[in-house]
Amino acid sequence: LAPWVxxxxxxxxxxxxxxxxxxxxxEVQFAAPPNSLVSFFDASLPGTLPVLxxxxxxxxxxxxxxxxxxxxxxxxxxxxxxxxxxxPAGYQITQQRVPIAVNGSLLYSVCIDNKMSQMVTKTxxxxxxxxxxxxxxxxxxxxxxxxxxxxxxxxxxxxxxxMEPDMCCGEEAAAAVRELQLILQTLGSxxxxxxxxxxRVDANVSVHHPGEPYGVRTEVKNINSLRFLAKAVDYxxxxxxxxxxxxxxxxxxxxAFDSKLGCTVPMRDKEGKQDYRFMPEPNLPPLxxxxxxxxxxxxxxxxxxxxxxxxxxxxxLPSVKRAKLVEQYGILPEHSFTLLNEDGLTEFFxxxxxQTQMKPKKVIGWILKDLLSYLKQHSLTVKESPVSSFVLADxxxxxxKKEISSTAAKQVFAELWKGEGKTPLDIVKEKKLxxxxxxxxxxxxxxAVIHGHENEVIMVVLR
Amino acid sequence: QTVTVEVLDHLEHLALVDFRDSEGIERLQKAIQxxxxxxxxxTDGIEPMDSVLEDRCLYLRDxxxxxxxxxxxxxxxxxxxxxxxxxxPPGNIPLPKLEEQDTFLQGS
Numbered sequence: 408l409a410p411w412v413x414x415x416x417x418x419x420x421x422x423x424x425x426x427x428x429x430x431x432x433x434e435v436q437f438a439a440p441p442n443s444l445v446s447f448f449d450a451s452l453p454g455t456l457p458v459l460x461x462x463x464x465x466x467x468x469x470x471x472x473x474x475x476x477x478x479x480x481x482x483x484x485x486x487x488x489x490x491x492x493x494x495p496a497g498y499q500i501t502q503q504r505v506p507i508a509v510n511g512s513l514l515y516s517v518c519i520d521n522k523m524s525q526m527v528t529k530t531x532x533x534x535x536x537x538x539x540x541x542x543x544x545x546x547x548x549x550x551x552x553x554x555x556x557x558x559x560x561x562x563x564x565x566x567x568x569x570m571e572p573d574m575c576c577g578e579e580a581a582a583a584v585r586e587l588q589l590i591l592q593t594l595g596s597x598x599x600x601x602x603x604x605x606x607r608v609d610a611n612v613s614v615h616h617p618g619e620p621y622g623v624r625t626e627v628k629n630i631n632s633l634r635f636l637a638k639a640v641d642y643x644x645x646x647x648x649x650x651x652x653x654x655x656x657x658x659x660x661x662x663a664f665d666s667k668l669g670c671t672v673p674m675r676d677k678e679g680k681q682d683y684r685f686m687p688e689p690n691l692p693p694l695x696x697x698x699x700x701x702x703x704x705x706x707x708x709x710x711x712x713x714x715x716x717x718x719x720x721x722x723x724l725p726s727v728k729r730a731k732l733v734e735q736y737g738i739l740p741e742h743s744f745t746l747l748n749e750d751g752l753t754e755f756f757x758x759x760x761x762q763t764q765m766k767p768k769k770v771i772g773w774i775l776k777d778l779l780s781y782l783k784q785h786s787l788t789v790k791e792s793p794v795s796s797f798v799l800a801d802x803x804x805x806x807x808k809k810e811i812s813s814t815a816a817k818q819v820f821a822e823l824w825k826g827e828g829k830t831p832l833d834i835v836k837e838k839k840l841x842x843x844x845x846x847x848x849x850x851x852x853x854x855a856v857i858h859g860h861e862n863e864v865i866m867v868v869l870r
Numbered sequence: 871q872t873v874t875v876e877v878l879d880h881l882e883h884l885a886l887v888d889f890r891d892s893e894g895i896e897r898l899q900k901a902i903q904x905x906x907x908x909x910x911x912x913t914d915g916i917e918p919m920d921s922v923l924e925d926r927c928l929y930l931r932d933x934x935x936x937x938x939x940x941x942x943x944x945x946x947x948x949x950x951x952x953x954x955x956x957x958x959p960p961g962n963i964p965l966p967k968l969e970e971q972d973t974f975l976q977g978s
Contacts, residue, residue, distance in 0.1 A: 425933050441953070441954045441955050442944055442945070442955070445938055445944055447940075450944050459931060461933065488884070492956070492958035553959065554959065554961065555958075557956075684884060690923075691928060712930070
C-alpha cells in the first residue's frame with residue numbers, strides 16, 4: 408500500500424481583547440445578561456453605520472508583526488453575505504480582498520516520540536490576518552423547535568489567522584495553536600482562552616499520495632480545546648485514509664467534531680456550496696496605516712496608527728523569553744518550554760531563584776518535578792499553590808546549607824503542601840529531620856548500631 | 871442573453887427574492903441589460919474603483935464603551951422573545967427548488 412501524506416491547514420479566529428466592539432461602542436464582555444451589550448448598529452437597525460475601533464487595528468498590527476507578516480499599509484473591508492439568525496445584517500464585515508497583514512510565519516516545537524528532551528522546531532506559514540466581526544450566539548432549543556439568539560457577541564472584533572497547510576498531524580496542529588496562543592497572550596491582543604470562545608480553530612484536512620496532487624479537503628469545526636484539536640485532526644486523517652483505501656471518495660464538506668464519540672460527523676444545515684457574494688463595504692474607506700517615513704506632518708495623532716511605533720513597543724515573544732531563560736539560568740530548552748507553558752510558573756521560578764543561594768539549575772528540578780507534579784495532581788494553578796515561592800526558597804536554603812538531606816527536604820515539601828502555615832524550619836524541628844554534623848554524636852550513633860546488631864557485624868567481618 | 875432556470879434558482883436562494891412570475895423574470899432581464907451598458911466603457915489599464923470614499927480618511931474611534939444597555943428598546947422589535955432572547959426558527963429553512971415553490975408557499 409502506498410504511503411499517505413496528510414495535509415493540515417488551520418483557520419483560527421481570535422477575539423480581540425478590547426473594551427468595545429470592532430465597529431460600535433458596545434461593551435465586550437463574556438458573561439452578561441442576553442442582549443444587554445448590543446447597540447443599534449450591532450442589531451443591524453436601519454440607518455446605523457460602522458465606526459472602526461483604533462484599538463482593534465493596533466491589535467491586528469501587533470499580531471501581524473509578531474508573526475513576521477508584511478503589514479498592508481492599505482487594506483480594505485468587504486461584506487460576506489449569508490443568512491443566519493445570529494447575523495442580523497445578513498452579512499459579515501470582513502477583509503477578503505486585501506487584509507491587514509499577509510505572508511508571515513510561526514515557529515513552533517514538537518517533541519519526537521513524546522520525549523521532551525528531543526524537540527524539533529517547525530515552521531508554519533501564515534497566509535494572512537484579517538479583521539472581521541464576530542456573530543451573535545445561537546442557542547438551539549430542539550424540544551420547542553426554535554433558536555434563541557443573543558447578540559452580545561455580535562460585532563466583537565476578531566482576528567482571523569490563516570495558517571497554510573504546512574502541518575501533517577494533530578500534534579503539530581495543537582503545538583502551532585499553543586504557540587500562537589502564547590504569543591497572543593504575551594502581546595495582549597487576545598486573551599485567547601479556548602474555553603471561553605476567545606480562540607476558535609477550524610481545521611482543513613486532506614490526504615494524498617506523495618507526488619500526486621492534494622486530495623479533496625474537509626473542514627472540521629466545533630473544536631473546543633487543544634486536546635480535541637489533535638484528536639479531531641488525527642481522526643479525520645484516519646477516516647479519509649480508510650475511506651479512500653476502501654474505494655470511497657472524500658466529499659468537500661464541513662464536519663463537526665463530536666468530543667464524546669471522538670469522531671467527526673457531517674454537519675447538518677448545509678445547503679451545498681455557499682456563494683457569499685463578496686462586495687466592498689460601501690460605508691468604509693480604505694484603512695491606511697503609516698510608518699515613520701510615510702507619516703504626514705500635520706495629522707491628528709489619534710487618527711494615526713504607526714506601524715514602527717507599535718514595532719518598537721512589542722514585548723519579548725515566547726521564543727525570546729525562552730532563550731533568555733536558558734541563557735540567564737543555564738536551564739535546558741525543554742525546561743523553558745514547560746516554564747512558559749504554565750501560567751505564572753516562570754515568575755514563581757524566578758522568585759525562588761532570587762530568594763535562595765541554590766543554583767538555578769538545581770532549583771528548576773524542584774519547580775518542574777516537585778511543585779509542578781503536586782499542582783497537576785491536585786488540579787491547581789500556580790496562583791493557587793499552597794506553597795509560595797518564599798516558603799520554597801526557605802526550604803531550599805536549608806537544603807543548600809546542608810541542614811537537611813534531600814530526602815528530608817522532600818518530606819518537608821509534602822508536609823508544606825498541606826498549607827497549615829508552618830515554616831520549613833518548624834517542620835524540620837517537629838519531625839527531627841536535621842542533619843547531624845557533630846562527628847562525636849555520629850560516632851556514638853554508629854557504635855550503638857554496631858552494638859545492637861552483633862550477629863550481622865560478625866557476618867560482615869567474616870566475608 | 872436569457873436567464874436560465876439554474877441562474878434564477880441560484881439568485882432566489884441567495885437573495886430570497888421572488889422571481890416567480892414571468893413579469894419578474896423579464897424585469898430581471900431588463901435590469902441585467904441595463905447594467906451591461908457598463909461594458910461599453912473602455913477600462914483598459916485603469917485601477918478599479920471599489921468605493922467613492924477611496925480618498926476619504928477612515929475615522930478611528932477610541933476604545934471606549936459608549937453604547938449598549940438598551941435591551942428593552944431592542945426587544946420591542948422582536949415578534950417573539952424568551953427571557954430577553956430573540957426567537958428564531960431552528961436553523962435555516964432551505965428554499966425548495968423552483969418547481970416545488972408553489973406548494974411550499976401555499977403552506978405558509
